[in-house]
Amino acid sequence: MSLVLDPAAQDLLFREARTANSFTDEPVTDEQVQAIYDLVKYGPTAFNQTPLRIVLIRSDEARARLLPHLAEGNRAKTAAAPLVAVLAADNEFHTELPTLFPHFPQAKDVFFSERPVREATATVNAALQAAYFIVGVRAAGLAAGPMTGYDAVGIQKEFLDGDHTPLMVVNIGRPGPDAWFPRSPRLDYGKVVTSV
Amino acid sequence: MSLVLDPAAQDLLFREARTANSFTDEPVTDEQVQAIYDLVKYGPTAFNQTPLRIVLIRSDEARARLLPHLAEGNRAKTAAAPLVAVLAADNEFHTELPTLFPHFPQAKDVFFSERPVREATATVNAALQAAYFIVGVRAAGLAAGPMTGYDAVGIQKEFLDGDHTPLMVVNIGRPGPDAWFPRSPRLDYGKVVTSV
Numbered sequence: 383m384s385l386v387l388d389p390a391a392q393d394l395l396f397r398e399a400r401t402a403n404s405f406t407d408e409p410v411t412d413e414q415v416q417a418i419y420d421l422v423k424y425g426p427t428a429f430n431q432t433p434l435r436i437v438l439i440r441s442d443e444a445r446a447r448l449l450p451h452l453a454e455g456n457r458a459k460t461a462a463a464p465l466v467a468v469l470a471a472d473n474e475f476h477t478e479l480p481t482l483f484p485h486f487p488q489a490k491d492v493f494f495s496e497r498p499v500r501e502a503t504a505t506v507n508a509a510l511q512a513a514y515f516i517v518g519v520r521a522a523g524l525a526a527g528p529m530t531g532y533d534a535v536g537i538q539k540e541f542l543d544g545d546h547t548p549l550m551v552v553n554i555g556r557p558g559p560d561a562w563f564p565r566s567p568r569l570d571y572g573k574v575v576t577s578v
Numbered sequence: 579m580s581l582v583l584d585p586a587a588q589d590l591l592f593r594e595a596r597t598a599n600s601f602t603d604e605p606v607t608d609e610q611v612q613a614i615y616d617l618v619k620y621g622p623t624a625f626n627q628t629p630l631r632i633v634l635i636r637s638d639e640a641r642a643r644l645l646p647h648l649a650e651g652n653r654a655k656t657a658a659a660p661l662v663a664v665l666a667a668d669n670e671f672h673t674e675l676p677t678l679f680p681h682f683p684q685a686k687d688v689f690f691s692e693r694p695v696r697e698a699t700a701t702v703n704a705a706l707q708a709a710y711f712i713v714g715v716r717a718a719g720l721a722a723g724p725m726t727g728y729d730a731v732g733i734q735k736e737f738l739d740g741d742h743t744p745l746m747v748v749n750i751g752r753p754g755p756d757a758w759f760p761r762s763p764r765l766d767y768g769k770v771v772t773s774v
Binding site: 385530 | 579580581582583584586587588590591592593595597607608609610611612613614615616617618619620621622624626628630631632633634635636637640674677678679680681699701702703705706707708709710712713716717718719722724726737745759761762763764765767770771772773774
C-alpha cells in the first residue's frame with residue numbers, strides 16, 4: 383500500500399521480471415532500443431554526466447568476434463539472443479559536460495581534470511545508467527540477460543577504445559522456454575537497512 | 579509505442595520524476611522504505627551479490643553528525659529533508675553468497691577471495707542497486723535527491739566501518755516549492771548508441 387506505482391508495473395519491472403537465459407526468435411528493433419533509451423536517459427547521474435555508451439552487436443560478423451571473449455557458459459545463450467548490447471563507461475565524458483551541465487560549465491575543469499577521478503565516477507554513474515537501462519528493457523516488455531563473465535580487455539579491443547571501459551554485456555529479447563533459474567533469495571530488510 | 583509500461587508509470591519513474599532540492603514536511607515512514615526495498619531488492623546483480631546497504635539518518639543527533647561531511651551546497655537541503663539515507667557498498671558481501679547464490683555456493687571462494695576484486699564488484703553492483711532504489715523511491719510517489727558531494731572518509735567513519743564504502747547520500751520526501759532546476763539536456767541517441 384506504500385507504493386503508488388501500479389501493481390502491474392511493479393510486476394513488469396521487478397517482481398516478475400527475471401534475468402533470461404533463453405529467448406524466442408522475435409527480433410528486437412532499433413525502434414525498441416531507441417524507445418528504451420528515450421525513457422531511461424532521464425535517470426539521474428552526478429553532474430548529469432551520463433557516461434553510459436552502448437554498442438549493439440547487430441551483424442553476424444560482430445557476434446562472431448564477441449563470443450570468444452565471453453565466459454564459456456555465456457556463449458550459447460549469447461549466440462542465440464535476438465540482440466546483444468555491450469554497455470560501457472566513457473571515461474572522457476567530461477568533454478560533454480558544458481552541454482550536459484549548463485548551469486556550471488566549469489565543472490569539466492574544476493572536478494574532472496584528472497583521468498583517475500573520471501574513471502571512478504564514470505564507472506559508478508554508468509552502472510546507475512546500466513540499471514536504468516535494464517529497467518527500460520523490461521518496460522519494453524522484453525527480458526534482459528546481463529552478464530559480467532567476459533574478458534574485459536578483449537571486448538574493449540574488439541568494440542571500444544582506450545577511453546571506454548566495458549561494464550556489462552546484455553542479451554535482450556523475449557524470454558524463451560525455461561528462460562530462468564528459480565529465483566534466488568534476497569536479504570531481509572533488517573540485514574540491509576539500519577537506522578541511526 | 580515500443581514500450582508496454584503504462585505511460586503514467588513512465589512519467590512517474592523517469593519522465594516527470596526529478597532530483598529534488600526541497601521537500602515538504604511530510605514524514606517518510608519505515609513502512610514506505612520497507613515497501614521500496616521489498617520491490618527493488620529483485621533488481622539483478624552479478625552472482626545475486628546484492629551488496630547495497632542503507633543507513634537511514636533518523637535522529638537529530640545523527641543528522642547533526644552527517645551535515646558537516648557534506649559539501650556546503652548540500653547542507654541546507656539535507657538538514658530540511660524528511661529522510662536522509664546513506665547508501666553504501668558492503669565489501670564483505672561474499673559471506674552471504676552461499677545463501678544468495680545457492681546453485682553455486684563455491685562462488686564465494688572461487689571468484690571473491692581477494693578483497694580488491696570484491697571492492698570493485700561491490701561498487702558496481704551497489705551502484706546498480708542504488709539506481710533501482712532511486713526508481714523505487716519514485717515508485718512510492720516520493721522524490722529522491724541523490725548526492726555525491728561529501729567527504730567519503732568522514733561519512734564512513736561516522737556511520738559505517740572499514741568494510742563499507744559510501745556510494746551516495748539520498749534525500750527523500752515529497753517535493754517542496756521550487757524543488758528542481760530546469761531539466762538539463764540529455765545526449766542524443768546517436769551519440770550514445772552505435773551498431774556494429
